[in-house]
Structures are given as C-alpha cells and as structure tokens.
Amino acid sequence: MYNKGDKIVYPLYGAGIIEDLETKHIDGEVLTYYKLNIPVGNLLIKISAAKAEELGVRPILTNEEVLCELKSILDTELNMPDNWNLRYKENMGRIRSGELLQVAQVFRSLLLRERERGLSTAEKKMMTQTKQIILSELILSLDIERLEAEEILSDMFT
Numbered sequence: 001m002y003n004k005g006d007k008i009v010y011p012l013y014g015a016g017i018i019e020d021l022e023t024k025h026i027d028g029e030v031l032t033y034y035k036l037n038i039p040v041g042n043l044l045i046k047i048s049a050a051k052a053e054e055l056g057v058r059p060i061l062t063n064e065e066v067l068c069e070l071k072s073i074l075d076t077e078l079n080m081p082d083n084w085n086l087r088y089k090e091n092m093g094r095i096r097s098g099e100l101l102q103v104a105q106v107f108r109s110l111l112l113r114e115r116e117r118g119l120s121t122a123e124k125k126m127m128t129q130t131k132q133i134i135l136s137e138l139i140l141s142l143d144i145e146r147l148e149a150e151e152i153l154s155d156m157f158t
Contacts, residue, residue: 002018005017010055010057010098012133014133018037031050057098060137066141066142078109095129104134
C-alpha cells in the first residue's frame with residue numbers, strides 16, 4: 001500500500017504524486033483510492049488501492065535508475081514489424097507494461113521511424129503519449145522542471 005506523498009507510475013498515464021487517500025463506502029465495503037496528481041498533462045486520477053498492483057502501478061525509479069535505463073535504450077537494437085497493425089499492437093503492449101524501459105523503446109522506435117518514413121496520426125499520438133510518460137518520470141525522479149526534462153530527453157535521443 002502506498003501513502004500520501006509517494007511518487008508512483010500509473011501505466012498509460014505516467015508518474016505522479018499521491019495527493020491523498022480517499023475512502024468510499026460502496027455496497028457495504030470500505031474501499032481506498034489513491035488520488036494521483038500527474039504533473040505532465042495536469043491530470044488528477046483516482047486509482048483503487050486494492051487493484052493498484054493488478055493495474056501495474058509501481059514506485060518511480062531512482063534518479064540513477066532512470067538515467068541508466070534511458071541510456072541503455074541507445075544500445076538496444078529495435079526490430080519493429082513493418083505491418084502497421086502488428087507494430088501498433090506490440091507498442092501498446094509495451095506502454096501498458098508501465099516499465100520505463102519498454103515505454104522508452106516505443107518512443108525511440110517511433111522517433112526513428114518518423115525520421116525515416118513519417119508516422120500515421122495514431123502513431124504520432126502514441127509518440128506524444130510515450131514522451132509524456134517518460135518526462136513525468138524524469139521530472140519526479142530527478143526533481144526537475146519540465147523544460148530541463150525535455151532537454152535531457154532531447155539530448156539522449158537526438
């Protein structure tokens with residue numbers, strides 16, 4: 001169980017800070033929810049504490065781990081299917097994992113593909129989504145502002 005002030009990652013949305021724990025009485029049961037504030041995109045999301053692990057919620061990485069994982073992507077060879085549907089499905093699976101390494105692989109592969117051939121509208125949206133997920137974890141792990149996180153990401157992937 002997480003506590004108020006903990007920094008966690010919620011797959012598909014990114015890293016945030018638990019602002020509060022909220023309890024609700026539903027059908028005679030007392031359920032606890034995390035009120036998660038995700039700074040990138042300015043989102044406020046409620047997550048069932050009982051289902052957090054099932055949803056893939058995890059603590060953010062340390063500042064060393066974040067930088068190490070992002071740097072390791074640069075040495076990874078990416079083999080993405082040419083078929084758009086297969087590529088999209090594979091990429092969504094990686095994003096849903098909630099693991100920074102997987103999300104960064106999707107971002108990098110889409111970035112390279114955009115430079116070579118361009119991206120479809122759906123893939124452009126996916127690239128924006130993965131960038132925001134990565135930025136949110138960089139911001140919270142390194143305790144930096146968004147502009148600085150964008151510079152780090154840009155320097156690593158260009």
